[in-house]
Amino acid sequence: MVVRGVYPGRFQPIHWGHVNVVKWALEKVDEVVIVIGTAQESHTLSNPFTAGERVVMVKEALKEAGVDMSRIYIIPVPDILMNVVWVKYVAMYTPPFRYGIARNPLVVRLFKEAGYEVLVPPPYNREVYSSTKIRTMMLIGDETWRSLVPQSVAKFIDEIKGIERIREIAGRD
Ligand SMILES: Nc1ncnc2c1ncn2[C@@H]1O[C@H](COP(=O)(O)OP(=O)(O)OP(=O)(O)O)[C@@H](O)[C@H]1O
Numbered sequence: 001m002v003v004r005g006v007y008p009g010r011f012q013p014i015h016w017g018h019v020n021v022v023k024w025a026l027e028k029v030d031e032v033v034i035v036i037g038t039a040q041e042s043h044t045l046s047n048p049f050t051a052g053e054r055v056v057m058v059k060e061a062l063k064e065a066g067v068d069m070s071r072i073y074i075i076p077v078p079d080i081l082m083n084v085v086w087v088k089y090v091a092m093y094t095p096p097f098r099y100g101i102a103r104n105p106l107v108v109r110l111f112k113e114a115g116y117e118v119l120v121p122p123p124y125n126r127e128v129y130s131s132t133k134i135r136t137m138m139l140i141g142d143e144t145w146r147s148l149v150p151q152s153v154a155k156f157i158d159e160i161k162g163i164e165r166i167r168e169i170a171g172r173d
């Protein structure tokens with residue numbers, strides 16, 4: 001039987017910390033199902049990128065890192081108002097899975113309450129590999145964000161004029 005782990009995140013945007021988590025998980029499971037959460041949201045400061053844009057970035061990032069893409073699913077899932085039934089709802093969108101993969105305490109708890117085992121990855125340079133920090137750098141024009149994401153992700157953000165979007169949303173020019 002194929003053993004799968006479900007890894008939810010907002011991936012706004014995906015960074016090297018996320019890529020390391022996926023590689024770590026692939027040592028423990030046959031397939032990783034990446035759930036792009038909060039799929040309904042885009043064009044805000046916390047969620048600047050659409051679900052579809054995030055699908056591209058996740059795919060490109062993992063390809064660039066040499067991950068075997070035949071072991072990866074990427075599935076966008078919108079949020080719902082009921083935490084209690086969220087894991088069941090996620091399971092409706094994903095292939096059958098054995099493990100949740102998360103560090104976020106709420107997500108860990110919800111997987112456990114729903115009867116799933118949880119794989120908790122180590123923190124990978126969390127002080128810098130943080131999407132919040134990356135978005136702040138994008139906003140203030142600090143170019144070091146580029147070193148925190150795979151090159152293909154930075155290239156895609158340039159193509160869709162992502163920095164311009166974030167700065168406009170924030171009312172900066
Ligand atoms: N550097 C990292 N090392 C290990 N786990 C991480 C790292 N960054 C994020 N994670 C974990 O990956 C999952 C998804 O994270 P998420 O997409 O929210 O990234 P984030 O960097 O925490 O984003 P944000 O700052 O926008 O909340 C969460 O369980 C989170 O704890």
Ligand SMILES: NC(=O)c1ccc[n+]([C@@H]2O[C@H](COP(=O)(O)O)[C@@H](O)[C@H]2O)c1
Nearest residue numbers: 008009010037038079080082083086104
């Ligand atoms: N009730 C819900 O819809 C619900 C509950 C828990 C997590 N989630 C989502 O799962 C993802 C988890 O990612 P983070 O660990 O980055 O928060 C987020 O998109 C979050 O909104 C949704």
